[in-house]
Each structure stands twice: as C-alpha cells, then as structure tokens.
Amino acid sequence: MPEPAQPLPYLIIDFDSTFTQVEGLDELADIALQGQPNREEVVGAIRALTDRGMSGELNFSESLKQRLELLPARREHIALLVERLKGKVSESIIRNRSFFERFPGRVYIVSSGFREFIEPVVAEFGIDADHVLANTFTFDADGRITGFDTNNVLSRDGGKILQLRELELEGDVYALGDGYTDYQIREAGLANRFYAFTENVHREAVVARADEVLPSFDEFLYQNKLPMTLSYPKNRIKVLLLENPDPRAAEMFRQEGYQVDSVPGGLDEDELVQQIEGVSILGIRSKTQVTARVLEAANRLIAVGAFCIGTNQIDLTGCMKKGVAVFNAPFSNTRSVVELALGEIIMLARRIPEKSPKMHEGEWDKSAKGAFEIRGKKLGIVGYGNIGSQLSVVAEAVGMQVMYYDVAEKLQLGNAVKCRTLEELLRQSDIVTLHVDGRPANTNLIGAAELAMMKPGALLLNNSRGHVVDVPALAAVLRSGHLGGAAVDVFPHEPKTNHESFESELRGLPNVLLTPHIGGSTAEAQRNIAEFVPERIMQYVNTGNTQQSVNFPNIQLPEQQAHRLIHIHHNVPGVLARINNVLAQHHVNILGQYLKTNEHIGYVITDIDKQYEQEVIGELRKVEHTIKFRVLY
Ligand SMILES: NC(=O)c1ccc[n+]([C@@H]2O[C@H](COP(=O)([O-])OP(=O)(O)OC[C@H]3O[C@@H](n4cnc5c(N)ncnc54)[C@H](O)[C@@H]3O)[C@@H](O)[C@H]2O)c1
Numbered sequence: 001m002p003e004p005a006q007p008l009p010y011l012i013i014d015f016d017s018t019f020t021q022v023e024g025l026d027e028l029a030d031i032a033l034q035g036q037p038n039r040e041e042v043v044g045a046i047r048a049l050t051d052r053g054m055s056g057e058l059n060f061s062e063s064l065k066q067r068l069e070l071l072p073a074r075r076e077h078i079a080l081l082v083e084r085l086k087g088k089v090s091e092s093i094i095r096n097r098s099f100f101e102r103f104p105g106r107v108y109i110v111s112s113g114f115r116e117f118i119e120p121v122v123a124e125f126g127i128d129a130d131h132v133l134a135n136t137f138t139f140d141a142d143g144r145i146t147g148f149d150t151n152n153v154l155s156r157d158g159g160k161i162l163q164l165r166e167l168e169l170e171g172d173v174y175a176l177g178d179g180y181t182d183y184q185i186r187e188a189g190l191a192n193r194f195y196a197f198t199e200n201v202h203r204e205a206v207v208a209r210a211d212e213v214l215p216s217f218d219e220f221l222y223q224n225k226l227p228m229t230l231s232y233p234k235n236r237i238k239v240l241l242l243e244n245p246d247p248r249a250a251e252m253f254r255q256e257g258y259q260v261d262s263v264p265g266g267l268d269e270d271e272l273v274q275q276i277e278g279v280s281i282l283g284i285r286s287k288t289q290v291t292a293r294v295l296e297a298a299n300r301l302i303a304v305g306a307f308c309i310g311t312n313q314i315d316l317t318g319c320m321k322k323g324v325a326v327f328n329a330p331f332s333n334t335r336s337v338v339e340l341a342l343g344e345i346i347m348l349a350r351r352i353p354e355k356s357p358k359m360h361e362g363e364w365d366k367s368a369k370g371a372f373e374i375r376g377k378k379l380g381i382v383g384y385g386n387i388g389s390q391l392s393v394v395a396e397a398v399g400m401q402v403m404y405y406d407v408a409e410k411l412q413l414g415n416a417v418k419c420r421t422l423e424e425l426l427r428q429s430d431i432v433t434l435h436v437d438g439r440p441a442n443t444n445l446i447g448a449a450e451l452a453m454m455k456p457g458a459l460l461l462n463n464s465r466g467h468v469v470d471v472p473a474l475a476a477v478l479r480s481g482h483l484g485g486a487a488v489d490v491f492p493h494e495p496k497t498n499h500e501s502f503e504s505e506l507r508g509l510p511n512v513l514l515t516p517h518i519g520g521s522t523a524e525a526q527r528n529i530a531e532f533v534p535e536r537i538m539q540y541v542n543t544g545n546t547q548q549s550v551n552f553p554n555i556q557l558p559e560q561q562a563h564r565l566i567h568i569h570h571n572v573p574g575v576l577a578r579i580n581n582v583l584a585q586h587h588v589n590i591l592g593q594y595l596k597t598n599e600h601i602g603y604v605i606t607d608i609d610k611q612y613e614q615e616v617i618g619e620l621r622k623v624e625h626t627i628k629f630r631v632l633y
C-alpha cells in the first residue's frame with residue numbers, strides 16, 4: 001500500500017449525498033411522515049427543494065427554511081434517522097473506513113445538514129465531533145423541530161465559505177462534495193481543489209465546475225496516492241459489451257462500479273482493434289472474432305466474457321499467453337437449444353416449413369404426404385455433450401430411439417445407444433442432429449460424403465456451428481430430394497447486425513427451416529447468461545478465482561486473508577522459486593500459496609501478511625517471464 005504524501009491535505013467532505021448516499025432531511029421527512037396519507041407529496045416537495053438548493057438554483061437559506069417548514073419531525077425521529085443513515089453510508093467511504101480511522105485530524109465534515117444526525121454517523125469512522133461543522137435544530141418544549149439555529153454560520157447563504165474562513169486551515173485544502181455550495185469553497189479561494197463526488201448523484205452544474213470528478217472515494221485516494229482498500233479504483237475498469245447481451249449484464253458491471261460502454265451488433269476486426277484500447281473487460285457473443293491482432297491492440301485487457309456457450313470465435317491460446325482469462329456460460333442456454341431442436345424435429349417431420357408459407361398465401365394443401373410421427377424414429381445425436389445428452393433424455397421421453405456418436409467417451413443416458421463411428425450413426429438415423437463444439441477440426445464434418453451416407457428422406461439439424469456443415473453440399477442433397485428436410489440455425493457467414501441481409505444457398509429450398517442463430521435466444525437463457533458471465537469475471541477480478549475459465553488453469557481459492565499477490569507467468573522452470581526468493585529476502589510471511597499450470601502459463605496466488613515493504617511489489621513485477629502481476633489489498 002503506498003505511503004501518503006506528507007503532509008496530507010485537509011479534506012473538507014460534504015455529508016448529504018456524499019458521505020452518505022442520501023439527503024438527511026429527505027430521509028427525516030420520510031420517517032416523520034410514516035403512515036400519513038400526504039407522505040409522498042411532502043417528501044417529494046422537500047426533495048425538490050433540496051435539489052434546487054444543491055444545484056445552486058435556490059439560495060441555500062431559503063431552501064433550508066422552506067424545507068423545515070414542511071417537515072413535521074420530532075426529536076425522537078432523529079434516533080431512527082441515525083440508524084437509517086448508518087446503513088446508507090456511501091459504499092466507497094465504507095470500503096475505505098481505515099483511511100478515516102488513520103487520518104481523523106485531516107478530515108472535516110462540513111455540511112449544511114444537521115449535527116444531530118451527522119455526528120453519530122461519522123463517529124463510527126473515527127471522526128470526532130469537533131471535526132463536524134454543521135447546522136443545529138431548534139425544538140419546542142414538546143420536542144418538535146421548529147427550525148434551525150440562525151446564529152450558526154452554516155445556516156446562511158455562503159455558509160460553507162464563512163465556516164472555512166473561521167477554520168483558518170493552513171496548507172493544502174481539498175473540498176469534496178456533490179453540491180454547488182461545496183464548489184463555492186474553491187471559488188472563494190478557500191480550497192486548492194474541488195472534487196465533484198458523483199457516486200450517489202451527478203449534478204451537471206457542479207461537475208462542470210470541478211477540478212476532478214470522483215465516481216468514488218477510491219478514485220480520490222488513487223489520484224492522490226493515498227492508502228486505499230482496493231488496489232485499483234473500480235471506476236477505472238472499462239467494460240465494452242458487444243452484440244447486445246441482456247441489459248442485466250451492463251447493470252451488474254455498473255453496480256460493481258465499472259464503466260460500461262455498449263455497441264449494438266458486432267464489430268469487425270478493424271473496428272474492434274480501434275475500440276479495444278483501454279478496455280479491461282470485453283463482452284461478446286458468437287459473432288465477434290477476438291484475434292491475435294485484436295489482442296495486440298488490447299493494452300489493458302484482463303478478461304473476455306463470451307455471453308454464450310461457444311468460444312471458437314476467440315483466440316483462447318493468444319488470450320492465455322497475454323494473461324487474459326476467458327469465461328463463458330457453458331450451460332445457461334442448453335435447455336433453450338434442446339427445446340428448439342425438439343420443436344424442429346416435429347416441424348420437419350410434418351413438413352410445416354412448406355405448409356405454413358402456403359397458408360399465408362391462401363393455399364389449402366391438406367395432405368399426409370411425407371409427414372410422419374417422431375415416435376419410434378431413430379434420432380442420431382452427433383456430439384453428446386451438455387446439449388446432446390439433454391436432448392437425448394427429452395427425445396426418449398417422447399418415444400424416440402436415441403443413438404449418439406462422440407469423439408470422447410460419454411456416459412450413456414437412458415436407453416441411448418452409442419455408435420462407434422459417425423458413419424454407423426448416419427446410416428441408421430431417421431433424423432441426425434449436430435451438437436459438436438466449434439473446434440477448427442470440425443469444419444465440414446458433414447460434407448457430401450457424409451450426406452450421401454444418410455438414409456433417403458432423412459432429416460438433418462444443425463444448431464451447433466455454421467462451419468460444421470458444407471452448406472453447398474447440403475443444398476444439393478435437399479434439391480435432389482435425397483434428404484427430406486433440414487433445420488439450420490447457424491451459418492458459416494452470419495450477418496453482423498439485424499440490418500444486414502442474409503445470404504445462403506439454403507434460401508428457398510423445400511422443407512428447410514432457417515432460423516437466425518437463435519438456439520440460445522430465450523428470455524430465460526439470456527438472463528441466466530447475463531448474470532453468470534459477469535459473476536465469474538468479477539470474482540476473477542476481485543479474488544483471482546479462475547473457476548470455470550475456459551483458458552486459464554482453474555483454481556478455486558479460499559477467502560482472502562490479508563494481501564493477495566496474483567502472478568501470471570510463462571510456464572518455464574524456476575518462476576515460483578524466484579517469486580518465493582523475493583518474498584524470503586524481504587522477510588514476507590506467506591499465509592498460503594496456490595499454483596496451477598498448463599502447457600503455456602503458470603498461475604500462482606500468494607496470500608501474504610499485511611506488513612511488507614513497497615519494494616517487494618516492484619521486484620515481483622520484475623521477475624523474469626512475468627506476464628501479468630497484480631495485488632489485491
Ligand atoms: N444455436 C445456438 O444458438 C447455440 C446455442 C448454444 C450452443 N451452441 C453450440 O452447440 C454446440 C454444443 O454445445 P454444448 O454445450 O453441448 O457443448 P459441449 O462441449 O458440452 O459438447 C460438445 C460435444 O461434442 C463432442 N465432439 C466434438 N467434436 C466432435 C466430433 N467431430 N464428433 C463427435 N463428437 C464431437 C465433444 O466431445 C463434446 O462432447 C457448440 O458448438 C455450441 O457452440 C449453439
């Protein structure tokens with residue numbers, strides 16, 4: 001943890017909407033009016049007055065007077081307010097509690113709010129009453145709040161300026177707050193800098209006048225090289241989301257404090273190369289190609305999230321060698337694909353792709369020709385992974401006889417029969433459905449020769465990856481009538497956005513069901529994916545946990561005890577020994593160490609005691625063969 005510059009500047013921190021997430025008087029009104037029919041109306045009016053005062057629209061003393069006139073609060077409500085405010089301290093202030101405890105003499109809370117509720121809240125952070133400068137209420141004999149002490153300088157217009165003058169602070173003074181009155185301290189020359197604090201509210205008029213904008217208190221500490229709880233402010237972590245994942249994904253990243261940018265549709269390689277600079281987390285679906293060129297331009301990339309199952313669009317080894325962890329959602333849309341496949345089997349067996357368009361054109365073609373039940377038919381599943389095996393169970397439940405072929409040894413479910421070769425499966429199946437992964441070796445897995453092996457009139461489904469089927473060869477057997485129909489959801493060339501047209505030899509062929517890569521596009525699947533992937537990535541960023549990464553050695557780490565060093569290196573002999581030598585030379589106590597390697601990289605996590613010298617970090621960064629190194633405080 002870096003040592004602070006000496007001497008530390010004085011920090012003048014606002015209370016309402018800065019130290020806490022809310023405005024104290026608004027909350028007090030909410031408490032005092034509980035159960036009253038006019039609660040919403042009065043609280044709304046008080047909030048509006050607060051806002052007008054904070055943005056500089058209404059002079060402060062007028063805003064305060066009008067608010068208190070509307071407020072039917074009593075002394076006993078203040079205790080309830082204090083409890084509520086203790087639970088609403090700003091997240092980044094809570095996170096950096098140790099900073100306040102360590103430097104209480106340098107922090108002043110200067111607020112136009114009221115001492116009665118501010119003092120007990122900030123006391124929990126080690127800030128004494130004599131460093132709280134705020135208004136005070138007046139009460140009548142029955143304990144009802146009647147107004148405020150007009151002798152207090154903070155109750156006047158320009159009150160914060162008057163208060164700062166009285167304080168006569170020497171040396172650097174920095175003002176932090178969300179309101180116009182906080183900026184006025186700087187305008188009056190009583191602070192060297194004004195930081196607009198936007199973690200809770202963002203007021204344009206205030207932000208426009210700030211020396212710096214602070215999305216969190218971490219950012220203030222980071223900019224000023226002051227001790228902080230996080231190793232890096234979360235608001236500096238940029239996320240770029242492509243291809244419209246469910247909005248929940250952006251929401252999850254934003255809640256974590258990251259900056260999120262979204263680009264609808266995909267980006268081609270050139271466009272992504274342009275946009276990847278400065279991005280820490282890239283979120284994509286199946287279209288975006290993360291190539292070696294993209295990785296070369298990615299100067300800050302920590303992780304890639306594939307908001308889908310397939311990861312063949314990502315240079316996984318390239319990512320690994322650059323220390324970029326990749327996460328996907330391996331089963332969030334499995335069920336959706338299975339349901340689509342089952343539906344397609346029935347639709348093709350009943351020749352619906354031909355019948356439905358005719359009906360739309362007014363043609364009534366009632367006939368049983370070429371239509372059959374799926375009960376008792378042989379379903380050949382190629383690729384018996386998550387989707388293939390679940391489809392096996394569902395297909396048996398509707399009376400189909402299941403056969404499967406997989407290059408890996410797989411648990412046979414129900415009565416499914418394993419085929420030793422692809423040919424064995426193709427020759428026997430009435431319906432063949434493809435669920436292999438998108439590895440390059442699967443290009444044209446089903447070509448002219450394989451299609452010729454299929455039974456006359458058989459059906460083919462491809463919901464896996466476009467390059468798995470030789471499309472011109474498929475079109476030929478459909479035209480010739482050798483196959484009875486096909487359902488295709490994935491294509492070698494898919495439009496980048498919904499505005500591009502779709503071109504394929506399969507267009508216009510009989511009994512062919514074409515869908516725009518929507519196997520996993522259901523509300524349930526997209527929502528699951530949008531939570532699953534950000535959760536994995538945030539866990540990796542926050543703890544180093546790589547469980548379920550598709551390209552990193554998987555480590556499920558125990559809870560962090562003190563500081564955690566995360567070291568990714570080329571897998572060559574001796575790196576771990578060098579790391580430990582550095583630690584030993586500096587007498588750093590290792591609390592736990594976890595190492596996993598694969599053929600390219602080593603991933604080592606070292607938990608160490610809180611006490612260590614700064615040079616240790618510099619030396620660890622210099623260990624030969626280091627790819628990435630970071631410290632979690
Ligand atoms: N259409 C869509 O919207 C959609 C949605 C989700 C997944 N998918 C795709 O579905 C496919 C399967 O997904 P999953 O989750 O079941 O993957 P998985 O990794 O669980 O299963 C794939 C299986 O295919 C097997 N396999 C690979 N190559 C093979 C080959 N040549 N012959 C036989 N078996 C082979 C593997 O051993 C594995 O068991 C993937 O390509 C995925 O990208 C498409």
Ligand SMILES: O=C(O)CC[C@@H](O)C(=O)O
Pocket residue numbers: 285286287307308309310311333519520521
């Ligand atoms: O939604 C997508 O873009 C891809 C869906 C699917 O192909 C997957 O791999 O999960």
